[in-house]
Amino acid sequence: MSGRSTVGGKSAIVGIGTTEFARQIGRPEEVTALEAIRSALEDAGLNPKDVDGVFQVEGQTGEPWDVAHRLGVENLRAFSTTGGGGGAAAGPVVWAATAVAGGLCEVAVAYRARNRGSMQRPWAQSPARPTDRRAFDLPYGLVAPAQQIALTARRYLYESGAPEDCFARVAVAQRDHATRNPRAVFRDPITVEDVLESRMISDPLHLLECCPETDGACAVVVTSVERARDLAQAPAVIAGVAQGTGHRHTLMTNLQAPDPLVWPGASAAQDLYAMAGLTPGDVDVALLYDMFTPVTLYNLESYGFCGRGEAGHFVAEGGIDGVDAKLPVNTHGGNMSEGFLHGFNHVLEGVRQIRGSSTGQVANVDVALVGAAPVVPTSSFLLTR
Amino acid sequence: MGQSAMIDVRPMPAVTELSEPYWSGTRRGELMLQHCVDCENPQFPPEVSCTHCGSASLNWQRASGRARLYSWTIAHPPLLPYFAARAPWPVVAVELEEGVRMVSQLVGLEVEDYEFDMPLVADFEKVDEEVTLVVFRPAESK
Ligand SMILES: [Zn+2]
Numbered sequence: 001m002s003g004r005s006t007v008g009g010k011s012a013i014v015g016i017g018t019t020e021f022a023r024q025i026g027r028p029e030e031v032t033a034l035e036a037i038r039s040a041l042e043d044a045g046l047n048p049k050d051v052d053g054v055f056q057v058e059g060q061t062g063e064p065w066d067v068a069h070r071l072g073v074e075n076l077r078a079f080s081t082t083g084g085g086g087g088a089a090a091g092p093v094v095w096a097a098t099a100v101a102g103g104l105c106e107v108a109v110a111y112r113a114r115n116r117g118s119m120q121r122p123w124a125q126s127p128a129r130p131t132d133r134r135a136f137d138l139p140y141g142l143v144a145p146a147q148q149i150a151l152t153a154r155r156y157l158y159e160s161g162a163p164e165d166c167f168a169r170v171a172v173a174q175r176d177h178a179t180r181n182p183r184a185v186f187r188d189p190i191t192v193e194d195v196l197e198s199r200m201i202s203d204p205l206h207l208l209e210c211c212p213e214t215d216g217a218c219a220v221v222v223t224s225v226e227r228a229r230d231l232a233q234a235p236a237v238i239a240g241v242a243q244g245t246g247h248r249h250t251l252m253t254n255l256q257a258p259d260p261l262v263w264p265g266a267s268a269a270q271d272l273y274a275m276a277g278l279t280p281g282d283v284d285v286a287l288l289y290d291m292f293t294p295v296t297l298y299n300l301e302s303y304g305f306c307g308r309g310e311a312g313h314f315v316a317e318g319g320i321d322g323v324d325a326k327l328p329v330n331t332h333g334g335n336m337s338e339g340f341l342h343g344f345n346h347v348l349e350g351v352r353q354i355r356g357s358s359t360g361q362v363a364n365v366d367v368a369l370v371g372a373a374p375v376v377p378t379s380s381f382l383l384t385r
Numbered sequence: 386m387g388q389s390a391m392i393d394v395r396p397m398p399a400v401t402e403l404s405e406p407y408w409s410g411t412r413r414g415e416l417m418l419q420h421c422v423d424c425e426n427p428q429f430p431p432e433v434s435c436t437h438c439g440s441a442s443l444n445w446q447r448a449s450g451r452a453r454l455y456s457w458t459i460a461h462p463p464l465l466p467y468f469a470a471r472a473p474w475p476v477v478a479v480e481l482e483e484g485v486r487m488v489s490q491l492v493g494l495e496v497e498d499y500e501f502d503m504p505l506v507a508d509f510e511k512v513d514e515e516v517t518l519v520v521f522r523p524a525e526s527k
Binding site: 120123124125126127128129130131133134135136137138139140141142143144147150151152153154155158199200201202203204205248253255256260 | 394397398401429430437456457461468474478487490501518
């Protein structure tokens with residue numbers, strides 16, 4: 001792909017909004033979505049009637065046009081719903097930026113509302129007689145995402161020779177950030193011992209290496225860099241966006257890929273850096289999807305911060321510990337400790353880092369990377385000042 | 386988005402038009418793989434076209450059954466009730482000699498003795514008249 005993109009650097013995130021995060025929020029997704037969107041518009045100094053684009057992640061109640069209707073939008077010029085589960089976390093921003101840069105709309109909202117704290121997990125609905133690909137997994141007891149990720153995680157430890165506790169170090173580093181974040185669902189500090197002594201979920205993954213289910217909603221407002229200059233907040237310029245799958249990708253186990261430990265995120269990363277004209281070395285802080293601890297490592301390698309098999313060693317050596325780490329990661333606490341907004345909370349944290357307003361603020365942030373789940377069809381973007 | 390009860394049986398494949406050659410193969414004690422007529426690559430699980438080159442021309446060929454242990458996990462509750470009652474439940478991924486990987490189980494070996502890349506051979510576990518699952522056992526013990 002050529003670096004001469006018409007999307008990179010043409011739009012900016014100008015507003016962010018969120019509800020509280022809770023195990024049970026007590027309000028439906030249609031309501032929390034609007035709360036987050038109104039809050040993001042207010043943050044930007046814009047009105048609901050200014051909105052002409054709505055972009056969302058799949059798997060929530062209500063369509064983009066329902067949201068537009070409820071906001072009183074006169075004409076919804078651009079809308080889409082991004083698929084890919086956790087891989088879609090950055091997707092609505094990818095498409096909002098693309099639509100704004102392409103002139104399809106001028107003020108776009110991108111959002112995720114997710115009430116999962118009180119819901120049964122999707123795997124619990126597994127059919128007795130699967131007709132699809134699951135026919136080859138479910139009979140053997142490979143049912144839940146934790147087990148799917150555990151399969152590659154165990155292989156990862158073997159191939160990389162990384163210390164067994166490298167995954168636990170991710171949970172500890174992220175929790176440390178969450179202790180300073182009043183929005184976080186989990187704020188008590190934890191140690192590597194706490195993680196390794198927590199209940200085994202799917203060997204080698206312990207309970208504290210799996211993110212909880214959370215209720216809440218997050219939204220951002222995207223507009224052109226020209227319009228952004230006149231608004232309330234310093235813009236977080238969207239320098240590059242990408243999606244990707246890689247070749248022969250078959251969701252979380254990735255078993256049919258040439259190398260199952262090279263993930264869709266690695267394909268998205270190449271296009272992302274090319275569009276932005278940036279390299280991994282330019283990134284000051286990374287907000288990386290983390291539904292299980294190994295996924296943070298997979299993201300570190302996918303986005304070029306570490307070579308293949310090096311992320312476990314990097315983390316074990318303290319590479320992501322604290323705001324002055326070699327690479328500060330998930331300074332809000334991530335899905336695992338702030339709350340599981342399916343990675344959309346990482347989008348907001350990326351903007352805070354560019355603005356200088358995070359509770360885990362990194363010094364002198366010029367470039368922030370937001371990466372969705374790299375282990376499924378994925379998405380990502382780069383923010384600059 | 387209901388809270389319907391989890392199935393209490395062990396999930397078993399619904400044999401479809403696409404997967405029938407695979408499941409009739411396991412009933413005969415043969416591990417069958419789709420191959421592309423145009424690019425000759427094998428693939429698994431069955432698909433309606435070649436995932437290497439997009440060709441619609443596929444046939445079925447018998448695999449050698451030789452494999453190596455790619456990885457494994459040991460699942461603990463919460464699980465579907467059938468597996469929860471039998472937990473901890475080991476699940477493996479194997480890489481066939483032909484290059485494709487599949488999820489399965491090891492028989493004839495305790496979890497403590499699993500080793501990465503150890504040689505395995507396919508074996509067949511009859512569940513009922515319709516379904517026979519492919520499992521793997523250590524190559525030397527056959
Ligand atoms: Zn082919």
